[in-house]
Amino acid sequence: MGIVLGSNRYGKAEVRVVHVARDGDRHTLRDLNVSTALAGDLDATHLTGDNSQVLPTDSQKNTVYAFARRHGIGSPEAFALLLAEHFVHSQAAIRQARVSVREQLWQRLGPHSFQRRGEEIRTAEVSYDGDRAQVVSGITGLVLMNTTGSEFHGYVRDEYTTLPETTDRILATAVDARWRHLDPDTDWDLAYQQVRDALVAAFVESYSYSLQQTLYEMGHRVLDTRPELAEIRLVLPNRHHLPVDLSPFGLDNPNAVFVATDRPYGVIEGTIRRDDVPAAVGEW
Template identity: 60%
Template sequence: MTVKLGHNRYGKAGVRLVRVVREGPVHHLKDLNVATALSGDMEAVHLTGDNAAVLPTDSQKNTVQAFARKHGVGEIEEFALLLARHFVGAGRAVHHARVEIEEYGWRRGGPHSFVRDGGEVRTCVVHHDRDGRTTVVSGLKDLVLLNTTGSEFHGFAVDEYTTLQPTTDRILATAVTARWRHLGESGDHAASYERARSCLLEAFAGTHSLSLQQTLYAMGERVLTSCPELCEVRLALPNRHHFLVDLSPFGLDNDNEVYHAADRPYGLIEGGVLREDAPDAGFAWE
């Protein structure tokens, strides 16, 4: 039997970076979690243990921290692009760099005081290779949404193990993970993020849902029709089930008022929406 080395990459994950910019008594805060991954001519290190082509993961961590000081940290997409281009250009052995960043929000509590935002986490993934191909994917995770009505689920397939009852009125709740692919690598990423986020919220609130799949498509469609700089959206929507509590043993009715919020098990609905003329994603989603 003959075997060979398959796709591989290596890097540094969980690089926690906090940068403070001081403008007199007023301070500004950026709080990031950065992951880098490099690939290329790495056969020797796997097959013979020759480390000559390996840029240590500790060096990658140091680069993230040094670049935060040298170049500052603005939009996370721009910082990820800067890092990815550097790693590909730093050595002949590195053909491809992947940089993923999560940004944690803080609300100002004073000139130099901040309160951690309990909302969603902003994300991005940037790919860059030695042929100059670059892909920018922005997004968010843990955006918790809930509709108290306007959601149905019926007419589904039934087999011998089906116990779920059809409903024409239910709570629909989810924690959105969404990622959207840019047509180019430049642009106003802050404004694009706000537009895409608003579209997700509007579509969720404004769609009378017959299924979470239908809602997923409506959310992706709203983003693409409102944001011409984007060409593809992928969403993961866990169904955070809310079950009506049976209060009849206590002599009480329950007209859609008291629910049990179950955290598991949960349905997980995933899917993508893209423009018909969207360019090939290549490595954008790896």
């Protein structure tokens, strides 16, 4: 039985780049964390230490900064596309580039003043093989809560079940969503805002009998809103808020006082997709 080299890639992780576009007194701020990963004809560097086909990861880092200056940063997706195409077309040994971006979001306070927007992070990942580009956008850390309009009952009970059924509970989550585009030529900022709005609206407007049901309603609303999207993947942690027993103090608790617990927590995951779209390029 022989031993062979399997799939491999290399790159630079978490290159922080902040770009300020100065249009008179009104500035536009982009705050990105960029990671690159390159794959191709790289067997020699693994097997013999021949680095003649290896673009140093330090050069990849410098490319991020140079492209920010040369091209600006219009959106995470557009910037990742530029980088991915550059690495594939400029390096003979590279067959595929993956560029992942996490954008820290800032809320405008004035022409050149900004405030961080809490936990929320915008994400983008581009994979390019010289012929086809796959763009996956996303959001993480979007914290949402409904203080009513949520039930959970009728579930399986076994000898280890202690959870009481409820017809009125707090439903809270921190949305982690990623959606795959069919068209690599899109108004990325508009698409992001409309997907975010659809996620929030579906959470607010849907009566929930389970977090699974809420997940489906959110994904369905997104695909209804943006017909060019192939699918959306959602991960929804259940941020539990448990009613406090106030009876030792002679007090009732009509769903007014809760303790917020950070662990353990339930996690609900699911993909909502169209049944007539091309398959993804590899894993995403």
